[in-house]
Every structure is written in C-alpha cells, then in structure tokens.
Amino acid sequence: MLTFFLIGLLVHLIFFASIFDIYFTSPLVHGMTPHRTALPPPAKRLVLFVADGLRADTFFELDQNGQTRSPFLRNVVEHHGSWGVSHTRVPTESRPGHVALIAGFYEDVSAVAKGWKENPVEFDSVFNESKYTWCWGSPDILPMFAKGASSDHVFTQMYPAEKEDFAAQDASKLDTWVFDEVKEFFEFAKKNELLSKKMRQDQIIYFLHLLGLDTNGHAHRPMSSEYKENIRIVDKGIEEVVSIIEDFYRNDKNTAFIYTSDHGMTDWGSHGAGHPSETLTPLVAWGAGVNGPLVDSNQQFQDDFLQEWKLNDSRRLDVNQADVAPLIAALIGIPFPLNSVGILPLEYLNNSDQFKAECILTNTVQILEQFTVKMNHKKETTLSFLFSPFKPLPLSKGQDMLRTARLYIQQHQYNEAINLCKSLINLALEGLSYYHTYDRVFLGISVVLGFVGWTTYAFVLIAKHHTKLNKPICQLDKLSSSDHLPAIFIGAGVVITLLLLIQSCPWTYYIYCLLPVPVWYAVIKEFTLIQNVINLVLTHPAKSMGCLILFILGIETMIASFFYRQVLTFGLVLFAIWPVHSKLLRQNKVMSLSWIFFSSILAVFPLMPVVGRSPNITLVTGAGILTVICSFIFLSCFKTPMAKSVETTTLVNRSVYTAQITSIVLSIYVVNMTHSSLADKHGLPLASQIISWTTLASSLLIPLLSSTLLFQRLLSINLSLMSTYLLLSTGYEALFPLVLACLVFIWINLEQETIQFHSTSSAQKELSLIDFAQRADETPIRYLELDDIRRSYFFIFLIVTAFFGTGNIASINSFDPASVYCFLTVFNPFVMGALMMWKILIPFVIVMCAFESIQVSTHLPSNSISHYVIVMSMTIFLMFLSRLAKILTTQRIGLHKKIKQHFM
Template sequence: MKLLCFLVAALAVNLLLFASIFEIYFTSPLVHGMTPHTPPLPAPARRLVLFVADGLRADAFFQVDARGSSRTPFLRDVIERRGSWGISHTRVPTESRPGHVALIAGFYEDVAAVAKGWQENPVEFDSVFNESRYTWSWGSPDILPMFAKGATGDHVYTFTYTAQKQDFAADSSKLDTWVFDNVKDFLQEARRDSHLGSKLANDRVMLFLHLLGIDISGHAHRPASQQYLQNIGAVDEGVAEIVAAIEEYFENDGKTAYLFTSDHGMTDWGSHGAGHSSETMTPVVCWGGGVNGPEHISVQTYTDSFSEEWKLNHLKRKDVNQADLAPLMATLLGIPFPMNSVGLLPLSYLNTSLAFRAEAALANALAIVEQFQVKRDIKRETALPFFYTPYQPLHDGKLLQLIVAAKKSFEKSRYDDVVRISEELVKLSLGGLRYYHTYDRAFIGTSVVFGFVGWMVYIATLILRPNVHQPSWLKTRLRLTAVNSVSLAGMSVAATLVVSTLLALKSSPFSHYAYCFLPIASWAAAVRRLPERHELLELGKRFRWRSIAAPTVLLFLGIELLVLSFFHRETLSAGLLALAAWPYTSQICYNQKIISLTWSASCLFLSIFPLLPTVGRVANISLVVLAAGLTLLLSSCALKVLQRSSTSLYLPPPPYALYAAQMCLVAVSACIVYNTHLSLERREGLPLLNQLLSWTLLGFSLLLPLLSPTLLCQRLFSICLSLTSAYLLLTTSHEALFLLVFTCVLLAWIFMESQVQRPMPSEQVLAVDFHRNSATLERNLSPDDVRRAYIFVYFIVTAFFGTGNIASINSFDPSSVYCFVTVFSPFVMGALMMWKILIPFVLVMCAFEAIRTLTLLSCKSLFLIVLLHTDFMAIHFFFMVQDHGSWLDIGVSISHFVIIMSTTIFLLLLSAVAHVFTKTVFPLPRWHDKHL
C-alpha cells in the first residue's frame, strides 16, 4: 500500500513538472474584449481568393530546370508580369493547424492545441473568415471546420471530402482535383441560383481553397519524388483554371485579389513539425485588385545561397512572417483586422495611395495596441498592488504621445512618419504583450524548481534511510524527532495559509496553488526524513565515502553525456564503447569469457546505429527481411541452449510449440512488410489480407508471452520474439536490425549482472524464476546498484535516440504504419508509432526486472535510484528551455524537456507493463510438445 501511494505521488509530482512547462511557455496568448479596427478608406478589392498548397516547400515551388523552365508556368508568369512574390517564414510547430491559424487569424497558436490533434478549437479566436461578409471554403475535413466553428453567425460555408480520401497509397492529386472541380461547379451554380449569385456579388467575400495533395505526396513519396513535383504542376494548372473561371464570372472587373501560399514546408525525408528551413520557408504569390505588380531591381536585397537557382533576382523579393498575411488579406478586403492578430501589415504588397497605406498601417497598429491595453488591464487587476510592475517602454504617457504624433502626421500628410510611428507602436505593443504574457513566469519557475529539488532530496532520503540500522538507544532521539515533526507540520500549515491567502488575493488559477504547495509539501517531507549525524557516519563506513568519490564524478560525467546525447546522437556511441570495456575492468572477463565477449561485441555493434542517419529518411525493406532472418537464426540457437539447460537442470521442457509459433510470426511479419511495400510501389494500395494479418499479429504479440513459463530466460525469450514480430511490421529500414542488436545487449547485460554481486553459474541463471520469493533475502544498497540504475537509464535513452525515432518532433513517418493503415488517421497512426517507440522501452524494463530478481534488490530501492537519475536530467533540461533565439533552438529545447519528462512518466507506467509481461501467466493447460 505504501509503495502504491508513493507511485501515485511520484506520478503526480512528475506530471506537475511536465505541465509546468506548458503553463510557463505554452499558455494561450489570446485576450478578448477589443474593439475592431478597419482602414477607413474604400477597399481596393471586393473579393479575395486564398489558395493554400499544404506542405509546399519554397524551393520546390520556385526552382527551375536546366533550361530555365518552371514546373508552375502559370504562377511563374504571375510573378514576372502581374504580382508580388516572396517567402513566408513560419514558426514551429510546422503543422497544418497552427500554420492555417497564423495565416487566417494572424497569431501563432500555442502548442496546447496538439492535445486535440490540431482539429478542435481549444480557445475561440477571430479570423478573416469571421470578419468577412461571406466565406466559401473547400478542402480537408481536418482544417476547414475549425474556422467555421469559430465564426459568429452563418456566413462561413465549408465543403469537405471524406477523411477516407486522404489515402497515402492513392493518387493524392485527386484531392486537389476534387477542390478545383467543386469550385467550378459552385460558380456554375451561382449563375443558375440568383440567391447564391447575389451573395457572391457582395463585397468582402472570400473563397478558400485548401489543397492537401502535395502534403500527402510528400509524406508518401518524399519531396524529391516525381509524384510530389508532378502534384505541384497539377496544382498550378488547377489554379490557372480557377482564376480563369473567376475572372470570367466577374467579367474581369479587376476587383479580385489572389493569394497563393502554404501552411508549412517539408523535410527531404517527408516530415514536418520542427524548425528546419525546408519546413519554415513557404512561397507567397499575391496579385489582383489592390496588389503591387512586379518591381524590377538591379540588386536583390536578400543574398542567400538557395534563391540564386530560382532565376528571380531581377524581381524584388518581399518576405513576410506568416501572421503578416492575415492583416494583408483584411486590408485588401476592407474588413476589420482579426481581433488577436499580431501580424505587421506588409505595405510593399499594396498598390494603393500613400494615404490609404498610412491609414491601414495605423489601424493595424491600433488593433495590436488595444490587445496590449486589455492584457495590461487584466494583469493590473489580478496582481497584488505592492508587487505589480508595469511595462515601462510603453507606459500610458508614451502610448498617448505616439498615437497623437501619428494622427498629427496624418493631418499634415506626412505619411512616411505615420508608417514609421505605426511600426514603432507595433514593436512596443508586441513587446508589452510578451511582457504581460510571461509576467508570472519567474514566479512559477522558481516555485516549480524549488519544489522539484525538494522532491529529489526526499527521494534521496528514501534511498538512504532504509539502509541504516536503528539501535535501541535511539528511542529517545526518535521521540524528540516526533516533537520536531509536530513543529514542522505547524510551520507547513502556516506557510500553506499564507500562500493560499496571497494567491486568493491575486485571483490566481488553480494550477498556481499546486505549484506553490509543491515546495512546501516536498521540503517538509524531505526535512522530516533527513539522516541524523550518526546515520551519515554509519553510511560513510559502509560506502567508504573516499572510495566512491571517483565513481561519483564518473556518474556525474555520465549523466552529462546523456544530456549531450539529446543534442548529438553520436555521443551515445562513445558511451557504448565505454560500456563494452566494462568486463575488462573487473574479474568478469576471466571468470566468464563468453559472456564478456558477447557483451562487448553487442555493445560495439549497437554503437554503430547512433552514427547512422535517422530512420524514415530512406526506406530499405531488405534490411527488415535480413533482421527477421537473423532473428530466426539466433532464436534457433537460443532454443537449443534452453533445451539443453532444461535437461541438465531437471527443469520443465520449454514450450516448443509456442516458440515455434512465435518464430513463424516473425517470418510472417517480414513477408507482410515486403509484400505491402511492393504493392504500394505498384500503386495497388494496401492488400486487405496484409492489413488483417498485421492487426492480428499485433494482438497476438501482446498475449503470447503470457502463455510461456515464468522461468527467467524462457519468459524473456518469448517476450523478445513477440515484440520483434510486432516491431517488424512498423519498420522500414535499419531500425529492425537495431532492435535485434539491442535485444542481444540486454540479454548479455542480464548475465553480466548475475556475475557481479553474487556470481552464479550461467546454468543457474536459466533456472531462476520471475516469481522468485526474495522478500526475506532483499539486501541493502551497494555502489553497484547506482551503476545498474545508470546503465538502465542509458539504455532507455538509447532506445529513444538509437535510431532517431523521436530525435525531434519532426520524426513522424507515415510509411512505418502502412502495413496497418494508409488512410490518414492521426490518432490511429500516432498510437501505432507510439507503440513502436515503446517496444524497446518494454524490453529494457523486462531486462531490468530480471536483473532486480537476480540481484535480490527491492523493486522500490532500485526504482528510486533510477527516478533520481531521470529527475536530475529533467531539472537539467528545465533550465535549458528557452523561448528566444531561432525557432529551431526553441523547439529543440522544449522537445528535449518533453522527452525526458515523458520518459520519467512512462517509466512509472511501464514498470507495471513489465510486471505483467514477466510474471502474469494465463491459467491454460500445457499444450506444448516435447520436441520440435
């Protein structure tokens, strides 16, 4: 019961620390209650058509071939003859939903929306669609509904295809063809339906075409593929047809503005989500009513290595931030800026009078200023008066001075001054918004760190105190300690009351109470259990503090090596080389030469994988088949060893039929992977039989290990075979070989540890049962246990980054799940990818459970040491989180913290999974044969 309470407390503390990063860095920036701002002069356009080519990279769009020909001849002609062009710089995470929110609503959405799959509205927000008179949109069911849901009234209409059409194995250009055909049908219907025609004839009308085909092609075939590049050409043809149809419908009245762009780009290996330039750079082409034509220049202001190949240096490039496009669309249509837009109006795109440009710039600035004022007032009302510090760069006097200066300059027709002052207002207001948005960050961060350090001290006391003998003469001291505990409890209650009162006066959210109470509770528990002086002396005699000084330094350096591996996977190889030499630093290499050689060879082979490219970039199914073959070969050898050992030790014979069935499943998995990818290459889709077999094998992989005996080696053999068959179905390249080598390392580790504490013959290791009753044999901690915990954490990190599965949030590769599903389904695909990531974790947990059983150490003590390791790394990454610099740096720092915290939380949960895998037995009759 005590262990269960501790596990619940540990889970709660780590979840609190995990949640704190979102409270500090990812709270919603939105405020409400502002007044709309609109440029007062007549709008240059009556309608705007927005084309968003999902997943389109800037270089793939702009580049030309050796002859100077473009794959997008229509839009290339627009750039050179009719419109303005540039690059839109997006922010992380480079996903479809946040990209569209930035484009259409003008603000950068917080990452908390990922919890709803980027599909639902975690908070209501305004958009140019909502501010328009009418908006018609066509495209994906994952994007369009969120803007209709957030709109007031009934003026945003959506037309979506079914989710089943988003098939990675099909011709994705058909999705874009569906959109183009439906828009043309819509225009034909407007000719017949006078009511629809009258709506379409209004001003402030928007048409939104979401084109998903390019994104699907990039995921399925990579951006360098012919499918991806041909899809870009198909989109260009469709855009040309739609523009011609719209111009014909409105009789070329010159009042239609067009904007072509993308929500995000894509990496060379077909993924997106992080901050690589191939993901954050998207094209912008704008033309039509109110838009500047091409500006010929002699010297391009942007000097970079990649745009030289585009052959556009003679035309001015007008780069924007993605959120700047929302105020641009609002200005062209003459509608209010979206309420929470933080974009800066790109005046270089406007072909209007200087007065209009100045008015629009000032309206854009005042809209952002009002957000600043609302946020300032909210913080002023909720903060304690004697603690409140206003934003000095834009105090009330400064703000009024700038606004008055802008209006006076406009009255005197000094439009350049108006624009300059407006830009200054925007810059200061955005700084103020950030200041108030992060106002409580230091307070929350200090509380969380102080509380988490107290939690780590408490864990350390739990590790040390049970290892100290309590003599009878300490009863008096213990009574005094009880008195001190009462005083400590009184101080804790008083501190809690004071903190509660202050938080209540501030009207703080409930989460702030949790962050403030954590340090009180954790330090009270830690202080109550701090060792006495005599206990420290006794621990010093047992552990010999001087003799463990060097190992302590090595442990610290080892943890720093793990931290470094999050930034450079290659450092894992260095650590594995050091682990390979471990047997030769002790007597193990003399007593157990075969085990030592196996361990060293396995570590050396494993050290190769962190040096290889991350998986998902290049598929190589032959490596998957090779891994399956090697697994069957090694399994046959292992089965013979189990057979001989069971005979010599008079153990029950292994369940040969069960193991033979599991080995067959490994072979079947390899055949399914090979046949599925062959079928997809032929564009024949996912065979139904392969899909059914894949899901069936996945289910069997969870159940079959529970039918095997609980003898340590026999149960581990069954677990490894089952998880390998499931893992193969989710692999596309060398990660299949990684799991094989990783499994060999873990098995060698088990035999290595059996020789350290109480050396036993290898045959006896085979006879140990996972149900071994060690309750009366559990021993005190030793320095070797710290090493075991470190190696365990090292293997956990290796499971993460050995093949680069989640080296960043940019790792999703849908081809890994093609044996199960090809139709886009983020939750199903995400669950399968998560299981692929967790399989090596489960193997490490099972090996760790085996080592704990062999070394007679209590589960709680060993797990506490592991928790201390991971918590130390977590607090390390907490301090390394940053929200400044490049978006790549910000994304990497946050993802590292999320990964280590997820690891800590998963370890708490996976320990239960490992317990089930190693000790649970189905009460079925014996059905195995005595011989193969």
C-alpha cells in the same frame, strides 16, 4: 513501497502537467474591439489558394531543362504580382499553419490534443470578419474555421476523409476535386440569382485548400515525379479558376489573389520540425491592390535561392506567416482578426501612402489593444506590490505614440507615421510576450522546489530503508522531532494559499505551489539521516568527490545526448570497456567479448541518419531473418533443465515460440507485400491489414502464455515486440531492437557474474531457474551497494539510447506515415500517432524487462531509488540548462545603449 510508488506517480503526473501551464498556455485574450481601416479597400474579394505541404524551393526552382513547373504563377511573379518566402513556425503542421495564415496568430500547442481539428479556444479569423466566405478542401482543416465563425456566413464543401489515402494511385485528385467543385459552383451561381447576389457583395473570400501535394509528399517524397507533377497540376488548376472568376465578375479588376502554403516538407517526406525545408513556403500575390514586380538587383539574403531560382532582379518580399492575415484584411477592407500578431507587409500593397499609413495604424491599434487587455488582466490578478509592468511600453507611452502617428497622417507625413507605427507594434508584441510568460519564473521556481524536494525525499527514503545510515544522533533527533515543525509548514501552506486566492490564480497553481510544502516537511523530518549522510561524505572526502565528479559527468553525458545524438556513441564505446575494467573478462570471456561486440554495434546507430530519410525494406527483411536465427540459437544454447514443474509446460512453450517465430516470418512477408503493392500503386492489401492488426493485438497477450522462467519469458516478450516493430519499420531501425535485446541479455548474464560469490551454484544455472512469478516471495532484503548505482546508470543510459538511438523522437515530431502503411494508409492522426508512439516505446519495454530481470537476479530492491535519483537529477539539470540557455540567447547587457547615448 506501494504507497511510495503511488505518491511518486501522482507527483510526477503533476510535474508533467506543469509544463503545459508554464509553457503551453493559450496566447489568446478576449475583450478587444474589431478595428478596420476607414478608407475604401482596393479589392472587393480575395481568393486564397493554400497548397498544403509545398516547399518554397521546389516551387520556385527550375527543372533540369531550365523550365518552371508553374508557368502561370511564374508569369505572375515576373510580370503581374509580388512574391517572397513566407516563414512558418514550429510545429510545421497543417492546422497551426492555416491558423497563422487565416487568423494571424501562432497556434496554441494544446490543439495537438484534439488532433489539430477542433478549436481548444475559439478565435477570430479573416473568414469570420468577412461578409461571406466559401471554402473547398479537406475535412481536417475547413470545419475549424466554420465552427469559429460568429454567424452562418462561412460555407464549406469537403471531400470524404477516406480520399486522404497515402496509398492512392494519384493523390493529386484531391486538388482536381477542389478545382472541379469550384468550377461547378461558379456555373451554378450564374443560374442562381440569390447566390450570385451574395457573391457580388464586398468583403468576400474564396478559400481553396489543396492537399494533394502534402499527400504525395508523404507517400512519394518531395523529390519524386508525383510531387513535382502535382505542382504542375495545381498551377494549371489555378490558372483555370482565375479565368473562371474573372469571367464571372466580367473582369472588373476587383479581385485579389494569394497563393501560399501552410508548411513545407523534408526530403524524406515529413514535417513538424524546424528544418528550412519545412519552414520556408512560397508566397505569391497579385490582382486588385497588389504591387506588381519591383526591380531590385542588389538584394541580399542569407540563402542563395535567388540565384538558383533565376529571380535575381525581381524583389523578394519575405514575410512571417502570420503577416498574411492582416494583408488579406487590408486588401478587402475587413477588421483585422482580434488576436492577430501579424504585421501588415506594406510592400505588397499597391495604393497611396495615405492608405498604407492608415492600414498600418489600424494594425497598430489592434495589436496594442491586445497588449492593453493582457496587461490589465495580469494587473488585476496580481497583488499591486508584486506586479511588475512591462517598462518599455507604459500605457501612456503607447497612447502618445498613437496620437503622434495620427498627427503625422493628418500632416501627410506618411513615412514618419508608418515608421512610428512599426516601432509601436514591435514594442506591443514584446509586451504581449512578456505578459504571456509573466508567471513562468514564479511557476518554474515552484516546480524546481518540488523537484528538488522530491529528489531529496527519495534519496532520504532509500538511505533510510536500504542503507546502514539510519542511526540516531541525540542532539539532532530533538530538532527533527520538534513540535513546532508541523505548525511552521502548515503556516507556510496557509500563507501560500491566501496569496494565490487573493490573486484569483487557476486551481493548478495551488498544486504546483503547495506541493513543495509537504515534500520538504517529509525531508526535514529526516534531518538526522541527512546529517549522517553529510558526516559520511566528510569522512571520505576524496572518495566522495570522485564519485560526485563521475556522477556529474555521467549525467551531463546523457543530457548532451538530448541535443546531440552522437554523444550516445561515445557513451556506448565507454560501456564496451566495462568488462575489461571490472575484470569480468577473466570470469566469463564469451559473455564479456559479446558485450564489447554488441555495445560497439549499438554505438553505430546514433551516427545513422534519422529514421525515415532512406527507406530500405531489404534491411527490414534482414532484421527479421536475423531475429529468427538468433531465436533458434538462443533456444539451442540456453535450454532450461527439465524439472517436473517445467516439463509440464514445455509443450506450451514450444507452441508459443513456434507461433511467435511464425508471426515474425509473416511480418517480413507483410512488409514486403505492402510496400511492393504501394510502389505499384495497387493500394494497401486487405491481407496486410488483417495480419498487421492481429499481430499488434496479440503481441502483448501471447507472452503471457509462456513460462515465467526468466529467459523463457524474456525471449517470448522480445519475439512478440519484434514482430510488431518490423511492421512499423522502413529501414535500418528494424535492426535496433534486435541489437538492443542481445546487449541487455548479455547484461543480465554479466550482472549475475558480479554477484556470483553470493551463490554456490553456477551463475548460468541460477539464472535459468529464476521464476518471475516467485520473485515477490524469494527476493531477500539487502542493503544497496555501489554496483547498484552503476546498474541504475546503465539502465537510464540504455533508456535514453532506446529513445534517441534511431532518432525516433523525430518520427513523432516530423511525422512520417510510411511507418504505419502496413496498418492503414488513410490519414488518421490519432491512430497513426498511437502506432508511432508504440514503435518508440518498444525499445523502452525491452530495456525495462531486462532491468526487471536484473532486479530479480541481483536481489535489487524493487523501485530502487538509486536510479530514480539519477532521473530526477537529469530533470533538474535540464531545467537549469534551459534557463541558462534562455538568458544566453535572449538577454543583452545595456552597455551598447549607454555608448550610443554617449555619442548622441
């Protein structure tokens, strides 16, 4: 069993890693040549303002008095520049947003492993292509662009990381710091001839990263007065900076300005997911080379923002976030970033049609070259008879379209050239996506074969060792022990290895493709056992079909909960009727009614809003008090008989429980003290930090001091976990582990009732005397029963409930720092992420400990594969549904093309 566990762990680590090779590989390619427009650019310099965490609606909307919060920028929108909404992509985080704005591509997800700070792959950017770039702002953003620059021409000035404090009295100081430093910089430049000379050259970029809005949004929510006042402060600061820059350059009309944001923010102060409040950000551009306001009273958008913002008659020019990078490049005449996938938004340019056509042609050449490099690389590493090119865009067609576009420009047919270039760009982007995902089907098939093979092997192993099905059949025994079987699989492995070697595939491909070979060999070796299982199914077809239908319905219910949390409520309501259906209600009425009650209470949680939307410290306090009360009830109702061996540890146990209950009381106090102090803007108290970190550090150590008797150890574990969970809670979710712990405790008792006939003593007495430490020696070997499948299903369903019950997955995806304020308030992605991850894992640990208790009390074999089969089946169903969804959402039958051709 230990060997199986270690092999299984390795296999699952491989399967886990495969997702990154299949879906999360870097989109970047190398070997392209920089391309720029030959015509003189309209601007010599560009100033980029990025207000981190600014929502489009909050920026453009008018306040309750009908006044704008950004009078300077509103005046620009109405009288001097162009504006629109910049649409971001998931993940809506600071680093991916800035990479899209400045480098023109959408971030490789592997960057999250480095906290969005370092460059997992070096990339080109408008900063790198500029002659000089000066940046001011956060130490989390600026270094990655300076590090990626090809020479020493990107200069950064950053404030200390300690300033990024969510508990700061006024986070807008992060923005005023930037504005003040910019003012000092220009004042210094007036006295420094060398610096002034650099600044007066062409192709200059100034980048102001403004983090105050993001910090205030996290700390106080975007609807708060602090956030909205910060918008006013930013507007005033921008007005002053623009005035200083124009004064420095003697108002030469050669400066372009862009104001935008990296991402938005939800109403509850988080970002990371794909809600419109996170993906819609403002874009305002003005100055040299930028169009003025365009009148358009017939605009139509799916949203109603134009009417809300009172901008119905001013044309709204929406872009994708990556389109900003080519806009910057076109305005100051630098090469387009090499890996940019942005499409130049021509509507923002105030220049001749020839200039627009030349710019979009340069954009086309740059993207087409990426496509060519990616195609050639894939062609070189794929056997010719296996290579399938992107049929809509052969290389010859791309070159022909480029020649035609150039001919249109020579003939002054600029609109035709622009339209042709846009068509070619769209084809090239489709081709880039095609070659980027080229190996997905091949790798997906390999992984699925491995998954199915491992699931089958797990099932075969459990049937072999824990059922009566392992009976030999003479004729088939010869087949399973065939001497040719090893040679066949070895030969298959050699062929796969040679094919991968010839194509110069990454070493990880060998693992994914070769893993199914030994796994399926182990399965085929047990062909006799598989035949016995098939015969058993055929012997009882009706019962087998009924079990299969129930199994599929159960699996599909859990899968549906991955997409709709409310499905868990339906499952928990069905759980509630289990004692009635199984007649446990007659055996133990108190426990059965308690099961129905707590199942119903737990069923309410998936119907609640996602954690973080409505902070309520009163509920956290109430959860802590209820935990203390439940602890005393438990200790009074379930006392362990005072045997001599137990009596010697009673004093220690009482001391442990006293310390843990005291820790819960302290947690209640710390939560209230911390949030009260932060609300009064007094910062994070030192006492709160000390108590919180001490509680966290001791939460996994103190239970080891308690007795290993089943109920005593479970109580100690739950008390320790609950004290930490309270510190990480901001609302109703604090009640979730308490209700879950009560339910699984009742589950342990009811499972004991189901096997009561195995014991002559009362069920309660047997449970109270079970010792985890003696489990290995006392657990008898028995065959699996149908009840074990039900127990396994309950376990998996409760694990899924622990994961999605309070929407905790959204707390990681849409990070809400309020949950970790008892520990720290200064931004630290690794520490904060680790704390949030532990908060998610605590309900898992509660369920796992309960299931371990059930394994002990029901003599269920350790690491039983009955529940393992369910987990693997869930994974396979999810992969199948993923591919089906891909087909349903992306594919289209070519009938519409044939009809179109017929009428043409």
